[in-house]
Amino acid sequence: MEWDFGFVNSLNEYQNGQLQNLLALLNGKVFDFSKEDEFQWVHSVDKIAIFHWQTVQEGVPVKEVLGYRRCLRDITNDKCGWCLAHVESIDHLFLHCSWSYKVWSSLFNWWNVCWILPSNILEFSHDWCDGLGIRAKIFWKLISPATIWTIWMARNELVFNGSYMCWVASVERIKIKLMLVWCMYGYCSQVSLLMDAS
Ligand SMILES: [Zn+2]
Numbered sequence: 001m002e003w004d005f006g007f008v009n010s011l012n013e014y015q016n017g018q019l020q021n022l023l024a025l026l027n028g029k030v031f032d033f034s035k036e037d038e039f040q041w042v043h044s045v046d047k048i049a050i051f052h053w054q055t056v057q058e059g060v061p062v063k064e065v066l067g068y069r070r071c072l073r074d075i076t077n078d079k080c081g082w083c084l085a086h087v088e089s090i091d092h093l094f095l096h097c098s099w100s101y102k103v104w105s106s107l108f109n110w111w112n113v114c115w116i117l118p119s120n121i122l123e124f125s126h127d128w129c130d131g132l133g134i135r136a137k138i139f140w141k142l143i144s145p146a147t148i149w150t151i152w153m154a155r156n157e158l159v160f161n162g163s164y165m166c167w168v169a170s171v172e173r174i175k176i177k178l179m180l181v182w183c184m185y186g187y188c189s190q191v192s193l194l195m196d197a198s
Helices: 013-026 044-056 063-068 090-096 098-111 121-125 134-161 167-184 188-197
Strands: none
Touching (some): 090 121, 090 134, 098 134, 134 167
8 A cells, every 4th residue: 555645845854754654653554444433632632632722712822812911021022923914813823824824724625625714713613613524523623733733833933943934844744743643543544534635
């Protein structure tokens, strides 16, 4: 069996190493296409799920939230580090910034799910996938939290280390991490869907 993950860019050395680990995990795996898919959150995945919940509760310390709490060190520097045009709010950072929007659009296209940009993170988190079918449910339960987490990590790299991560690289990182998690925790039946989606 040959795997096609649909990467649009060539992988760097780190990503290629992770991909090799993934392929080693996949080697020899047998998939049961007759069983219904199941989802569980375990171990490190819990951390991502909790962070997802924190974004909905406005508990993530973006610059706007820090400003409300009077904790922003430089009150004149409340702009998003990617576009420098809007206040870094939770909705802007995770959904509306052009950087994040490209990440979401790429992943939705990859997953072959149509979507409309939600007006806020709350709308995106409550019953978003109702009536949209199994592919949208998988996206909402698994890919969406991982995407929010990766956006936050990329944002922190920029804010604290001045390191800009291209949105394309973030998309590839999300894909590889998801595949690794699913394989390591025995979610291999999910992987078959990726083949259809690529
Ligand atoms: Zn922005």
